[in-house]
Amino acid sequence: MVEKKVSLLQWMATYDQRWVYLILFLVVLGPMVSPIGMPISVSASTRNWYEKVTALKKGDIVLDSWSTEYSGYMELKPGLLATHRMLINKGVKLFVCLGHPEGFAVANVVFEEELKSYMDKHNYKYGVDYIILGYVFPNVASTIAAVTNFQDAVKTDWKGVSIKGTFLDRIKTGADITMIVDFTTGAGNPGLIDHIVLRFGTPMIQNPIGVSLPGALANLDAKLLQAVLASARGGAELEYLIREPGPGLIMMDAFSLGHYMVIIFIIIGNIGYFGWTKRERARERTTIR
């Protein structure tokens, strides 16, 4: 078999998609092996989030909803950790409700590894300052049940220990919650807005993954949400604002390069399209005639 020589323009139009995959691997792993440290800027929406969290007072009860699997946590990690540093610093009472079964793994990592030293430093204690309720929200039905009669629906924490005698005694319905902070991959829990915000008027802020951002912005504009932190980038900006560098800022080099790579591939594809595909088609048409 004689292989036909492929011109550069033809390659640009018809290259194997797997090149894209290989190069993406390289541009992401590269800056991690040797970091570049590119600069970033802070957006208005992140400032708004910062202000909303700063406005909370010591002792306020916050529903801390994590509708994320372990993989989604990779994207939400910067925002989640930075926000929790702020909340812990303020002495806000948190009850963590997991909206995904893998949330257990996330909670383990966050409270037993990532934030452990920070919590110790601020004397922030389990059972007194925060409680993890576990997979309380498998579906909308259970969200409704939990927020209409909290004491009847939820009796124990994630390890089966009774929550009687804790700050959760103060919660009867969704109206007793000061604010909802939602970290979501979007697939998690639609019940929060429908059945808590709309019904009890509880304010809610949300850190969605990039995919759920347009929907979150529409809800922000409709005043169903009070603030939106955009994906990992928002998280990195928040780290920058609170002067606590974390995973977000480390990610940003690879993040920039990944974006540029795609733009370059789009340009290559279009050069190929106009230089080869379109001309080929024109030639085909003339031959048929």
Next chain:
Amino acid sequence: MDLLTYLSVVLAIFIAFCGFTTLYGKGNPLYSWAEFSYLATATAMSVMWSWTATFGVRYAIQGLIRGELIWVPAIILGILMWFRVYPKYSYLSRVSIAFTMGIALGWGLRTSIFTSFIRQISATIVNLWVPEYGIMYFIARTTIAVSIITMMSFFIYTTEIKGPHLWSATIGEYIMYTAFGAVFAQTFMGRLSLFVGHMQDYMFPVWKQPYTIGAALLVFVILLALDKKGLAQKLAAA
């Protein structure tokens, strides 16, 4: 670090790259191994969650033992569902389906008209011209309203599109594609952060780096070798 944790980290890195071989576009034993491992463990987890979740089976049984009669119908309806597997008696499960479905519909329909229709319309209705907000505010708000109206006119199915409607629908279609471009880019940002975050998990602390890069190379070489020998598809699952 103890040996078990160390093993877990190294194995996790290796199995992750086996999972990535799906990008190669051909069936291969490394992918099949990762796939079946994942299916097995994920199913086992599903079973455990159905048992231990806040409204899981165990919850109902414990409630019943405490004497809460509300769980009697729950358990009966749940068991009726099991008759699905006997074709002869599968009709018994219909009550459970009709029940769950009725509840889902009732609760779904009661708020959707507010969140998705009324609140979205009222959020669009604002005073377009507020002198202190300036011209940019006017442009932004007008764009939102015009975009919604023209795009919606593109999605009218039961009248023929002609005259002014054609104009509006065409503008709407262009706006929709522009918006798609913007939204696509946002989505890409999300996906990229996920992948970068995932890789970060494997690259830090720094001692993981040789394992990660080693696993990536090892998997890549095995894959190429298998494919060259024609064994990749042969050894994969059916």
Next chain:
Amino acid sequence: MAKPLLEIPIIPTGRFIGLVLLVILAILAIRQMRAKKMPFIRRVAALDAIDDAVGRCTEMGRPVVVSYGIGDFSYSVIAALSILGYVAKICAETDTRLIVPTGGGHSSYVVRETAVDIVRSQYILAGKPETFREEDMPFLSGEQYAYTSGYTGILIRERPGATIMTGSHASEAVNIAEQSNLVGAITITSGTYVSNMAALACASDYIMLMDEQPAAGAYLSKNVDQIATIRVQDIYKALAMVLIVVGLVLMTVFKSDLILRLLDT
């Protein structure tokens, strides 16, 4: 929120107008169902493409992969089940192999049983119950990405001629659509949220946009009474447009929040 136009003692504040809208919608739908004449309806390319795609599979002797999503019963899942029934019917008649990956979510177990039932009954109706194979409807765990790995595994191994992926698919949709593209299958999809839709519009051959999916059951049924209900969707879209325009004019020109108050009634 604006001050409501009126308060009705037995109805909670702000919910009256929603109720009115729903009741009117129900009445309109029932009226339309009595229609005798087939109304004008624009062609929906993605739905029309289903016949061709399955036909292509039959000719090439390749299977067709259909999925209905990973979630609980929602409008999109119900619509996707209608599409599944439709494809199963053609497959049963033309002896084309049908593969339906199931599972993917904790609330999808009940849906799975329903889907099995739908496909099986189409084979019975076609008079070929013996050709129905439940193992072609594999349960791929209740975990979203385990399901995805199983799904893409099936695509790579079975090399289907067409993938029809509708219903409540979330982020895994792009994964599946691209893999399907990579193996050369015609890919027909629908998005259930905006960003998904934008990505799928790029990744698939045909896509059902916006409310084309919920209308699919009616469209494919080719029954006059069902198709006629699609008109109600249009009436409500028109209503939304009118409310927005009138509201904006009243608000900007006359500084009146009448429409907002009406909507908050």
Next chain:
Amino acid sequence: MSWFFKSKQIQLSILVFFFLVGFVPYFFKMPPVEDFANNLTRIAAVVGNFTIVIAVYSQWRRSLRFIREKRKGWAYHIYLLILMSMMIIIGFTLGEHHTAYKWLVSTIVTPLSSVFYGILAFYMSSACARAFRARSPKAAFLIIAGCIVLLYQAPLTGAFLPGIEPYSLFLTDNLGMALSRMFAIAIVTGAIILNMRMLLGRELAFLGFAREES
């Protein structure tokens, strides 16, 4: 008694009844019915969890058939059944918080779940590289908007091209949001009409009636 379960009318009535129980108390002040409806949602949540048994049963049956008939890749199915059973047994006997269970989760489930989620970055880039070609004016609009937002999102761009922010935000916050909003409005009417058709007994395939009718 079988007539009760077989009758289409009765099943439909059950559906409509429970629909109304959930639906009506939202619109009229009737606390006792609302409480009743709340309890029903708890029941529904439990019922859903029972069905895992059937799903797993069908997976077992499928794998066993592969093994019995020695079909291609049957060994993987043996592995699947063993690993799955082992994990379920560990879960039930030692509990979900035991090291062994957590080890399996952190070694297999979390990395692979991240892989199949993270892999989307690859698929998005290839979809982008393949589909973002200016085949028509519409596609050109899509590409230009996409590239502006992509450029802005790269955090480095802000440092040397700060002027891009308003353009990108205009596209995402106004057009992107308008699209989301239009989507919400358009889809909800479609969804409600579909539910209406079901409640009126037009789309009843989900109850499995076609089989009996044959």
